[in-house]
Amino acid sequence: MSTKGVPTGGSDGGGVIVAQQLIKDYRRSRQRPGLLGALRGLVSRDVEEHRALDRLDLRVEPGEFVGLLGRNGAGKTTTIKLCCGLLRPSAGEVRVLGHQPWRREFAFLRRIAVVLGNKAMLWWDVSPMDSYLVHRAMYDLDHDDFARRVAGLAELLDVTTVLDVPVRQLSLGQRMKCELLAALLHRPEVLFLDEPTIGLDVVSTAAVREFLAEVNRRDRTTIVLTSHDMDDVEQLCDRVLLVDDGRLGYDGTVADLVARTSPDKELRLTFRHPPQLPAVWPRGTRMVGREGTSVELRAERDAVPALLGAAAGWGELVDLDVGDADLDQVMRDVLAGR
Numbered sequence: 001m002s003t004k005g006v007p008t009g010g011s012d013g014g015g016v017i018v019a020q021q022l023i024k025d026y027r028r029s030r031q032r033p034g035l036l037g038a039l040r041g042l043v044s045r046d047v048e049e050h051r052a053l054d055r056l057d058l059r060v061e062p063g064e065f066v067g068l069l070g071r072n073g074a075g076k077t078t079t080i081k082l083c084c085g086l087l088r089p090s091a092g093e094v095r096v097l098g099h100q101p102w103r104r105e106f107a108f109l110r111r112i113a114v115v116l117g118n119k120a121m122l123w124w125d126v127s128p129m130d131s132y133l134v135h136r137a138m139y140d141l142d143h144d145d146f147a148r149r150v151a152g153l154a155e156l157l158d159v160t161t162v163l164d165v166p167v168r169q170l171s172l173g174q175r176m177k178c179e180l181l182a183a184l185l186h187r188p189e190v191l192f193l194d195e196p197t198i199g200l201d202v203v204s205t206a207a208v209r210e211f212l213a214e215v216n217r218r219d220r221t222t223i224v225l226t227s228h229d230m231d232d233v234e235q236l237c238d239r240v241l242l243v244d245d246g247r248l249g250y251d252g253t254v255a256d257l258v259a260r261t262s263p264d265k266e267l268r269l270t271f272r273h274p275p276q277l278p279a280v281w282p283r284g285t286r287m288v289g290r291e292g293t294s295v296e297l298r299a300e301r302d303a304v305p306a307l308l309g310a311a312a313g314w315g316e317l318v319d320l321d322v323g324d325a326d327l328d329q330v331m332r333d334v335l336a337g338r
């Protein structure tokens with residue numbers, strides 16, 4: 001069943017993206033260390049297979065905003081590249097809007113868009129508008145509709161005044177906004193984003209987030225994003241998929257993920273002298289690190305007041321830092337089933 005304005009998922013039972021037992025192996029060359037190794041490498045290289053995705057299953061429904069999370073090297077970018085056809089699976093199956101992405105059929109490509117942090121769509125030496133005109137020709141967009149679309153998106157993204165400035169003269173934030181505009185010109189049904197807010201200042205980050213939420217809400221565009229920024233994920237995503245060593249480690253709502261992890265606080269206590277730590281930790285507390293006269297603890301939210309009371313007896317406290325667990329810690333906890 002399809003709701004008005006909501007893209008249909010093709011022949012995969014309504015799923016826009018359906019991956020089953022997806023495997024991606026890369027061939028990686030290894031070079032021995034030193035000059036001799038470098039010289040040998042000119043003639044022959046040791047090649048090894050590296051499994052980046054290991055029987056990954058995932059499913060995304062029409063109009064969802066999904067966050068793909070995971071540690072560095074977990075396989076997030078590989079997943080995105082497989083979904084938009086930049087890579088071909090080694091085994092298993094992925095279908096997007098009913099297409100096999102790696103075939104790169106035009107009928108498929110005009111229904112999706114991808115913004116990869118390290119791969120620009122805009123040409124460096126010309127203005128964004130010049131690149132958009134090439135997109136217009138490539139996708140055979142109606143002239144009036146194109147002009148309205150550029151104007152509307154530029155206003156939403158607050159880049160109207162820079163559309164005629166060479167890309168190389170734009171700030172990082174302006175460039176990312178102009179990249180997003182380019183990606184959305186042909187009204188893709190699915191948008192893949194790899195770290196869309198990386199390196200942006202708080203103002204640009206907020207603007208990009210607001211824009212993406214609006215595109216998802218207004219056009220019902222299905223969006224899959226990777227991010228290391230928990231705020232991106234919390235503010236935008238209905239659901240998160242955690243990739244761990246090429247497998248799906250967690251699939252659930254952000255609220256559920258937060259509920260499972262937010263009870264914990266991270267504390268860093270620094271003493272003037274090496275502290276006399278207790279043999280038995282106060283209830284709900286555990287040590288996660290120790291360095292010099294500092295000790296790092298994780299404690300359940302309710303246990304923090306009693307912990308701070310107890311810490312006064314371990315030595316002379318000179319500094320205290322209390323915060324929420326960072327995303328890596330959250331992921332480790334979820335994957336460890338804590």
Ligand SMILES: Nc1ncnc2c1ncn2[C@@H]1O[C@H](COP(=O)(O)OP(=O)(O)OP(=O)(O)O)[C@@H](O)[C@H]1O
Nearest residue numbers: 026027028052070071072073074075076077078079
């Ligand atoms: N072109 C390639 N050739 C060989 N190995 C690769 C290639 N691209 C990625 N890999 C390896 O595959 C694994 C997954 O990489 P991928 O880029 O998908 O991870 P990621 O989750 O996106 O990481 P990050 O958060 O650092 O961007 C890593 O171990 C990486 O070294």
